[in-house]
Amino acid sequence: MAGIRAQQKEKTRRALIQAAMNQLSAEHGYASLSLREVAREAGIAPTSFYRHFQNMEELGLTLVDEGGLALRQLLRQSRQQIAKGGSIIRASVTTFMEFVANNTAIFRLLLQEKSGNSREFRLAVQREVEHFTAELVDYLVAEQQFDRQLAELHADAIVRVVFSAGADALDASAAERQQLLEVTIAQVRIIARGAEATRALAKSGLS
Amino acid sequence: MAGIRAQQKEKTRRALIQAAMNQLSAEHGYASLSLREVAREAGIAPTSFYRHFQNMEELGLTLVDEGGLALRQLLRQSRQQIAKGGSIIRASVTTFMEFVANNTAIFRLLLQEKSGNSREFRLAVQREVEHFTAELVDYLVAEQQFDRQLAELHADAIVRVVFSAGADALDASAAERQQLLEVTIAQVRIIARGAEATRALAKSGLS
DNA sequence: TATGTCAGTGAACGCTTGTGCACGCAATTC
DNA sequence: GAATTGCGTGCACAAGCGTTCACTGACATA
Numbered sequence: 140m141a142g143i144r145a146q147q148k149e150k151t152r153r154a155l156i157q158a159a160m161n162q163l164s165a166e167h168g169y170a171s172l173s174l175r176e177v178a179r180e181a182g183i184a185p186t187s188f189y190r191h192f193q194n195m196e197e198l199g200l201t202l203v204d205e206g207g208l209a210l211r212q213l214l215r216q217s218r219q220q221i222a223k224g225g226s227i228i229r230a231s232v233t234t235f236m237e238f239v240a241n242n243t244a245i246f247r248l249l250l251q252e253k254s255g256n257s258r259e260f261r262l263a264v265q266r267e268v269e270h271f272t273a274e275l276v277d278y279l280v281a282e283q284q285f286d287r288q289l290a291e292l293h294a295d296a297i298v299r300v301v302f303s304a305g306a307d308a309l310d311a312s313a314a315e316r317q318q319l320l321e322v323t324i325a326q327v328r329i330i331a332r333g334a335e336a337t338r339a340l341a342k343s344g345l346s
Numbered sequence: 347m348a349g350i351r352a353q354q355k356e357k358t359r360r361a362l363i364q365a366a367m368n369q370l371s372a373e374h375g376y377a378s379l380s381l382r383e384v385a386r387e388a389g390i391a392p393t394s395f396y397r398h399f400q401n402m403e404e405l406g407l408t409l410v411d412e413g414g415l416a417l418r419q420l421l422r423q424s425r426q427q428i429a430k431g432g433s434i435i436r437a438s439v440t441t442f443m444e445f446v447a448n449n450t451a452i453f454r455l456l457l458q459e460k461s462g463n464s465r466e467f468r469l470a471v472q473r474e475v476e477h478f479t480a481e482l483v484d485y486l487v488a489e490q491q492f493d494r495q496l497a498e499l500h501a502d503a504i505v506r507v508v509f510s511a512g513a514d515a516l517d518a519s520a521a522e523r524q525q526l527l528e529v530t531i532a533q534v535r536i537i538a539r540g541a542e543a544t545r546a547l548a549k550s551g552l553s
Numbered sequence: 554t555a556t557g558t559c560a561g562t563g564a565a566c567g568c569t570t571g572t573g574c575a576c577g578c579a580a581t582t583c
Numbered sequence: 584g585a586a587t588t589g590c591g592t593g594c595a596c597a598a599g600c601g602t603t604c605a606c607t608g609a610c611a612t613a
Contacts (some may be wrong), residue, residue, distance in 0.1 A: 142581090143579090143580065143581090144579085144580050144588090144589080144590080147580090147590080148590070151590085151591090164463075165463065166463050166464070166465075167463060168377060168462065168463040170375060170377045170378055171377050171463065173569080173570065173571085174570080174572090175569075175570065175571080176569095177515035183590090183591065184591060184592050184593075185570095185571080185572085186571095186572075186573085186574095186591080186592070186593085187590070187591045187592075189572085190589080190590055190591075191590095195571095210481050224581065247461065250461040251458070251461050251462070253407040253513065254454065254457040254458050254513050254516070255375065255458070256372065256373050256374060256378065257373075258372065258373075258517075261517060265514075269373075292532050292533055292536060293536065294527070295533065296507050296533040296536060296537065298504060299507045299510035299511070299533075300503050300506045300507060302510070303509070303510055304506070306460070306461050306474075309461070310465075310468060310472075322499060322502070324357065326499055326502065326503040326506075328540075328544075329499060329500065329503060329537060329540035329541055329544055330503065330536060330537055330540050331540070332539075332540040332543040332544055332547075333536035333537050333538070333539040333541070333543065334536055334539075334540070335543075336523075336536075336540065336542075336543050337536055337539055339576070341541075349608090349610095349611090350610065350611090351558090351559080351560080351609085351610055351611070352608095354560075355559090355560065358560080360562090380599080380600065380601085381600080381601065382599080382600065382601080390560090390561065390562090391561065391562050392600095392601080392602090393561080393562070393602080393603085393604095394560065394561045394562075396602085397559080397560055397561070398560090402601095429562080467603095479554070
């Protein structure tokens, strides 16, 4: 039983999501997105929108969830490739920057709604970012034997720097992006070195 | 010659700016601000708006400029107080966080338009942030004899971390803000230590 | 004192917006 | 085969928007 009806419904739901994505751009943010325009691009009547979402806000939260998930999957995948050897820092940052370059609309949405005007949105994005930090903390504790508290400072700082660089990448040319990538890698290494030094300092201070 | 006329004009101009500020909040961003509402709050007819600004965009850019300027002045002032002794890192980060707490609307505007939908806005905010970084670089080169290139990496990373923490502070309670402040100070110190280690590393590698 | 300038006005315009409602019609259920 | 469900529709509405236009009247100038 495929459920012709349910299938069709899912299809127009995807059409709505896709339409919203398409309308997002550097000039046109989520806040200034209109139900009518989205419905128009999805090829349905404005009133039909309500068969799928209660609000534009509900649609937006769906976008945030899907976008965050996609980014995290990508990074996890890149971390696995690292098992083969190579710099984990370089690989992760590169993957991140590639995501930004290839999924501009989604990343822009995440960024904007991070400090946007809907508390719901802000919390959703914050949750996504915390996912990243948590995964990084786990890595630092498990693979590098970091003290958990220090690992949290460390990971949080890295995530802040990388996301911030991602934001700048949105407006940058390919060449500028390349440079931004190198700068960011260097900065992450500085932070790693600083965390290492801090760990050594704490040890000598205690023992 | 005071110029009663020019004086009055400036007064309503300030009223418009103030009205725009007042309407900015966690729920109501600049994008969803309407000319009519701003004019209403400023106590003038909608059409009179055009006597002072061509667009809402022009008003917004004014807000960005003024906000950035205020923040920079505050930080410069706090850096001077440091001459009396004390931790420059703690003082600067504290000042920054106080600004965020006391000028929520402005900081929110800066943040939102940093990745907002008007290229003009984005560039304006970016320019403000670059001012900060540049001042910090100068400090690092002059007072701490850092190599300029390393100082730029260092300063840029710090600014990214601090601004990002400021963003989180907007939604935080007083207690959370206090904790965020301490965390951020610790992170800036980690970065400073990392930069120091990197400098040592470069020296030993060269000589 | 006469003349010019210009901040502020109020009515009017053409649009777009979100949403309520009753309805058609195909897929589903019994 | 009959009854029910539910996605998509077209119409209608009130509200809000940015912007135009011709105007008034207080200030500036000479």
